[in-house]
Amino acid sequence: MPEPALNAFDPARDHSHTATLKRLEKSSGRLAAAAIARMDAQLPWYRAMPPENRSWIGLVAQAGIAAFTEWFRHPETPQAISTDVFGTAPRELTRAISLRQTVEMVRTTIEVMESAIDEVAAPGDESVLREALLVYAREIAFATAQVYAQAAEARGAWDARLESLVVNAVLSGEADEGVLSRAAALGWSSPDKIAVVLGTAPNGDSELTVEAIRRAARHAKLQVLTGVLGDRLIVVAGGDGDPLRVAKALIGPFAAGPVVAGPLVGDLLAASKSAQAAAAGLRACAAWPDAPRPVLADDLLPERAMAGDRHARDQLVEEIYRPLEEAGSALLETLSVYLEQASSLEGAARMLFVHPNTVRYRLRRVTDVTGWSPSDVRSAFTLRIALILGRLSESGHTP
Known part of the structure; x- marks a missing residue:
């Protein structure tokens, strides 16, 4: 060589x-x-x-x-x-x-x-x-x-810790001005339409799950703050006015089981309300085995109320019972007879001594006032729970 x-x-x-x-x-x-x-x-x-x-x-x-x-x-x-x-x-x-x-x-x-x-x-x-x-x-x-x-x-690790703090504050109801500053440091641009989506986190590396959520969010043109807390995957999503559409866009990385989207709110400080509704819905999903996936927290109001969620009870009373009460006793009476005794237009008409068309008109008014249709099985169940809770509230025996 x-x-x-x-x-x-x-x-x-x-x-x-x-x-x-x-x-x-x-x-x-x-x-x-x-x-x-x-x-x-x-x-x-x-x-x-x-x-x-x-x-x-x-x-x-x-x-x-x-x-x-x-x-x-x-x-x-x-x-x-x-x-x-x-x-x-x-x-x-x-x-x-x-x-x-x-x-x-x-x-x-x-x-x-x-x-x-x-x-x-x-x-x-x-x-x-x-x-x-x-x-x-x-x-x-x-x-x-x-x-x-x-x-x-180092920046990635710090950002992950910062994001985890923000998500935890939102979920625990402790969001404050400091949370806004932390979110801004993460690139959150304060969208005016925010919903929180909760579900079960998959087994394995949580960082891979978080990255999968971010990819799905980029594809759907959504801003997200996300994290895995225990066995839960939490996503604070902004940029779309339809919580259900947001949940559908981000559902891929969630593990099998229910996925619940909280109601729409206007800023990150109010996101705790959406998160708490979603968390209550996730707990109550066991009572509705056939619930769609994802499902809105507001669609689980009856189950949430029966599981002890006071916010759900108040919401059913304030958004269904009170408007019906203010619209006149005829609507409440007609709805009560239709749901609890007759189960048909003709039967309700006979018990109320009115024409079936009158019952039909009043039930349409119920839908207009509450947004829930008595002729739909699921909506009828929600309306019935609202009537029960409203009566208990009137009697002063709200559980």
């Missing part, structure tokens, strides 16, 4: 290019200044930066050239290049300067060093220095990627 050329750059053997090393050490300040001057001439983003950040970039360039000199002296010794070069700058610099800009900065510095090889290298060492610079450029590229990967990982 042929012996390598004497001037070849070989990290496995001792380095003895003393003259070149001395020239590198003497030229490091001048090379750093030349790199900064070229950045100022060629990189508009560098010229636009505040002086403090430009000074940090200058220190990074100087550290990069100094690290190359040391690495050239001992190429066989592993060097923590990311620490040597980027350790001079504060961590905040990775937020002020993008990865693309850092690559441009490194490329400019390497180009300046490469253009000075013939001047810096001792006679006969030009090819050695050039090859060493090529190897170092590869190492500094890896170091750059590592620095930004670590920064992105």
